[in-house]
Amino acid sequence: MATLEKIRNRMGLLVSIVIGMALLAFILGDLFRGGTNLTSDQFELAEINGVSVDYRNYQQRLEDALENAKANSGQSTLDDQTRYQVRDQVWEQLLQERIMGEEFDEAGVNVSTEELKDMVVGNNIHPQIRQAQAFQNPQTGQFDPERVKMYIAQLQNDPEARSRWMAFEQSLKQQRLNNKYYAAIQKGMYVTDSYAKQAAIEQQKKVDFKYVAIPYTDLKDEDVTISDADLKEYYEAHKKMFKQEEALDMEYISFSIEPSPEDIQAIKSDVESLIPELKNSEVEAQFVAATSDEPFDPKYYKKGEHENATLDSIMFTQEEGDIYGPYREDGYFKVAKLAHVDERPDTVKVRHIVLMPTEQRGAEQTQALADSLTKELEGGADFATLAEEFSADQETAKKGGDLGWRNVEEIIYSEALLDAGVDEVVQFPTNQYIFIAKMDEVGKEVKQAQLAVISREIAPSEDTRDRVYQKASKFAAEHNSFEEFNTGIEEQGLVKKQANNLNPTSRDIAGLENARNIIREAFFTEENQIIIDRNSQSPIFELGDNYVLGVVTEKYEEGFAPLEDVRATVERAVRKEKKAQMLMDKMNDALANSSNIEELGSALSVEVKMSEGVAFGAFSVPGLGIEPKVQGVAQALNQDEISSPIEGNNAVYVIQVTEIQEPGANLNIAMQKQSLQRNYLTRVQREVFEVLKENAEIDDKRINFY
Structure with a gap:
C-alpha cells in the first residue's frame, strides 16, 4: 500500500487518465492477448519497468484492434487518422496493464469470477454491454439480456469469437480493477473544516487598493548589464524550466502533384x-x-x-x-x-418474425425453420400465432409481430416488401438475423425519383505524376547536400517550409498528408543532413499529392536543453530580474520619505491608480492584468497599510489597501467543503494513471517499427 500513500500525498502532481476500450470490442477483437516475455533486441518494442515488450505481441493486438474499429464503423478500410488513434489506444492499454498490474498486486486489488459474471449476465450488467448495438432489440432499440446469453452460447462453435469475447471480459475486469484502486485512493482524500473555511473566505473576501507601478519597459535594455555568470546562475537555479523531450526541427520543399x-x-x-x-x-x-x-x-x-x-x-x-x-x-x-x-409510400404498416441462431439451434437449422415458416405463411397460416411462438423480437412477438406504421427508410427490408406488395410474405436474411415480413398496408404515395450517378475523381494521371517526380528527382540529384539543398531553393525560387519541435511519435505536418514516414526517417538522420527513406534509399517522399524533400536542421536530446539553446530566454529572464531589483531599490528609497501612496507617487512622478473588488482567487486584477503576487499581498495587508515593492509580471508595484470587504454571515463552509471534495475525487479518476506513468521507467522504441 506504499504507493497508495504516496499518491495520496502527491495529489498536486497528478495528471490525466484515459480508461476503457472501444464499444463492441467483445465482437471485434482481442486486445489483451497473452503476456510479454523477454525477447531479442530485434523485436523489442519497449521496456516498461524492466520488462521487455515484444513487437510481435503488440502488432497482433494492434491488428485485432484495427479489425474492431472496422466492424464498429461498418467499413472495410480505415483512414490513416483512425489507424493512428487505434495504435495509440493499444499502446496506452499496454502501459496500463503493465504499470497498473504492479499496483494491483501490491495493493491486493482483485476481481472474482462471480463478480465478473455479474457484470456480463447478472444483475449489474456493464454499460458497454447494455449499450452495444448487437444486444439491442432491433425494433424497440432497448437492451435485451437474452441476446447476450444467446450470443455467448454461440461462441462454443467459434473459437476465434470466443477468444475475443474472453478478451472483452478481461477488459471489463481491468476497468473494475482500476475503479477499485481509485476508490482506495479516494478514501484518503479529505477536506478539513478549516481548509474549507479558508477557501470560502478567499473566494468571497475582496479588497480595494491604490497602487503605483513602474513598468519594466521604462528601463532600457542596454542600461542593464548581464554577465555569463548571471546567465549560468539563473539557468542552474531554474533548470527544470528547460526540461525537453527528444525532438527535432526540419525544413522541406514540396513539389505539388496537380491534375494537368x-x-x-x-x-x-x-x-x-x-x-x-x-x-x-x-x-x-x-x-x-x-x-x-x-x-x-x-x-x-x-x-x-x-x-x-x-x-x-x-x-x-x-x-x-x-x-x-x-x-x-x-x-x-x-x-x-x-x-x-x-x-x-413514405410509410408502411408491417409485421415480422425475427429468427436468430441459438445454443440449441444452429445457423442451418434456423434457416430451415425460416423456410418452413415462410411456406406456412404463404399457405395461409396465421402470422400472429407464428410470431408469438417463434420470433426473437419479444416486444413485437407479444403483438403478433406487429411493428405498426413505420417510415420506409427505417426498415432494412422495405424494398423487398414494396417489390412484393401488400399481404405478400418476404424472407430477408442478414448477418445476424433472418426476417420474415409482411406488409399489411401502405401509406399515401408521393412521386419519388432515383438517380444513377457515375463519378470519376479529378486526379493527376500517371504521366503527370511522373513529370513532377522527375522534377523532384532532378533537384535531389543536383542538390544532394545540406548546403546545396539551400542553394538550390534560393536559385530556383522555391518555397522552403519549416516543421519544428517534432517528437518521435509526431504524425502531422501542416499542409502535408501522411507525413509520418518522413518524420520517422528524420529521427534516423543527423543534423544538417538530407532525410533519406531507409527502405527505398530515396530522398523523395510521396505524401499525398506532394513529392517532398527535407533536411534536419536541429535535433534535441531528451533531458535539459543546453544553456546555449535557451540563451535568449534566459537573457530575457535575467534582464527582467535585474530591472526589477533596480526599480525596487528606487521605490524603497522613495518609500523612506513617503507617509502615504500619494506622496510615493509624487516622489516617483508616477500616477496613483485604483483597483477595486480584487479577490484572491480571481484570474486577473482590474487594470493590472495577471498579477498573482499583487493579489496575494493585497489580501494580506490591513486597511490603509502600504506594501513593500512587489515584483510583478509586468511591473514593480507598491499598493495601499483602502477598503476590505469581509465575507458576510452567509459564508457556506459546508457547500465549499463538498465542492473541494468532489474536485479531489474527480482528480483521482482523471489523474492517477498519469502520475504512475510519469514515475515508471519506460523506454519507448516504437519508432523502430512505426
Missing part, C-alpha cells in the same frame, strides 16, 4: 464515353458499382430532398432514362441518369 488541363479533359471525356451504356443499362446499380469512384445511392428522393438543386429539379421535370452531365462537383466529374420515377 489534359488530365482534366481526359477524365471528362472518360465520363462522357460511359453515357451510352448508362442510358441503355437496365441494372443501373450494378453498372454504377462497376464504373464509378463513388457507390450507388439507392435512395428515392422526394421533391426538394436532393442536395444538388439542379438534379433535384431535373428529377421531376425529365423522363426516365434522361441523362444530365457531365458536370463538375466536389472534385469529381459526374454524369447522372434519371433511373426510376415512381409513386411510392
Whole structure:
C-alpha cells in the first residue's frame, strides 16, 4: 500500500487518465492477448519497468484492434487518422496493464469470477454491454439480456469469437480493477473544516487598493548589464524550466502533384464515353458499382430532398432514362441518369418474425425453420400465432409481430416488401438475423425519383505524376547536400517550409498528408543532413499529392536543453530580474520619505491608480492584468497599510489597501467543503494513471517499427 500513500500525498502532481476500450470490442477483437516475455533486441518494442515488450505481441493486438474499429464503423478500410488513434489506444492499454498490474498486486486489488459474471449476465450488467448495438432489440432499440446469453452460447462453435469475447471480459475486469484502486485512493482524500473555511473566505473576501507601478519597459535594455555568470546562475537555479523531450526541427520543399488541363479533359471525356451504356443499362446499380469512384445511392428522393438543386429539379421535370452531365462537383466529374420515377409510400404498416441462431439451434437449422415458416405463411397460416411462438423480437412477438406504421427508410427490408406488395410474405436474411415480413398496408404515395450517378475523381494521371517526380528527382540529384539543398531553393525560387519541435511519435505536418514516414526517417538522420527513406534509399517522399524533400536542421536530446539553446530566454529572464531589483531599490528609497501612496507617487512622478473588488482567487486584477503576487499581498495587508515593492509580471508595484470587504454571515463552509471534495475525487479518476506513468521507467522504441 506504499504507493497508495504516496499518491495520496502527491495529489498536486497528478495528471490525466484515459480508461476503457472501444464499444463492441467483445465482437471485434482481442486486445489483451497473452503476456510479454523477454525477447531479442530485434523485436523489442519497449521496456516498461524492466520488462521487455515484444513487437510481435503488440502488432497482433494492434491488428485485432484495427479489425474492431472496422466492424464498429461498418467499413472495410480505415483512414490513416483512425489507424493512428487505434495504435495509440493499444499502446496506452499496454502501459496500463503493465504499470497498473504492479499496483494491483501490491495493493491486493482483485476481481472474482462471480463478480465478473455479474457484470456480463447478472444483475449489474456493464454499460458497454447494455449499450452495444448487437444486444439491442432491433425494433424497440432497448437492451435485451437474452441476446447476450444467446450470443455467448454461440461462441462454443467459434473459437476465434470466443477468444475475443474472453478478451472483452478481461477488459471489463481491468476497468473494475482500476475503479477499485481509485476508490482506495479516494478514501484518503479529505477536506478539513478549516481548509474549507479558508477557501470560502478567499473566494468571497475582496479588497480595494491604490497602487503605483513602474513598468519594466521604462528601463532600457542596454542600461542593464548581464554577465555569463548571471546567465549560468539563473539557468542552474531554474533548470527544470528547460526540461525537453527528444525532438527535432526540419525544413522541406514540396513539389505539388496537380491534375494537368489534359488530365482534366481526359477524365471528362472518360465520363462522357460511359453515357451510352448508362442510358441503355437496365441494372443501373450494378453498372454504377462497376464504373464509378463513388457507390450507388439507392435512395428515392422526394421533391426538394436532393442536395444538388439542379438534379433535384431535373428529377421531376425529365423522363426516365434522361441523362444530365457531365458536370463538375466536389472534385469529381459526374454524369447522372434519371433511373426510376415512381409513386411510392413514405410509410408502411408491417409485421415480422425475427429468427436468430441459438445454443440449441444452429445457423442451418434456423434457416430451415425460416423456410418452413415462410411456406406456412404463404399457405395461409396465421402470422400472429407464428410470431408469438417463434420470433426473437419479444416486444413485437407479444403483438403478433406487429411493428405498426413505420417510415420506409427505417426498415432494412422495405424494398423487398414494396417489390412484393401488400399481404405478400418476404424472407430477408442478414448477418445476424433472418426476417420474415409482411406488409399489411401502405401509406399515401408521393412521386419519388432515383438517380444513377457515375463519378470519376479529378486526379493527376500517371504521366503527370511522373513529370513532377522527375522534377523532384532532378533537384535531389543536383542538390544532394545540406548546403546545396539551400542553394538550390534560393536559385530556383522555391518555397522552403519549416516543421519544428517534432517528437518521435509526431504524425502531422501542416499542409502535408501522411507525413509520418518522413518524420520517422528524420529521427534516423543527423543534423544538417538530407532525410533519406531507409527502405527505398530515396530522398523523395510521396505524401499525398506532394513529392517532398527535407533536411534536419536541429535535433534535441531528451533531458535539459543546453544553456546555449535557451540563451535568449534566459537573457530575457535575467534582464527582467535585474530591472526589477533596480526599480525596487528606487521605490524603497522613495518609500523612506513617503507617509502615504500619494506622496510615493509624487516622489516617483508616477500616477496613483485604483483597483477595486480584487479577490484572491480571481484570474486577473482590474487594470493590472495577471498579477498573482499583487493579489496575494493585497489580501494580506490591513486597511490603509502600504506594501513593500512587489515584483510583478509586468511591473514593480507598491499598493495601499483602502477598503476590505469581509465575507458576510452567509459564508457556506459546508457547500465549499463538498465542492473541494468532489474536485479531489474527480482528480483521482482523471489523474492517477498519469502520475504512475510519469514515475515508471519506460523506454519507448516504437519508432523502430512505426
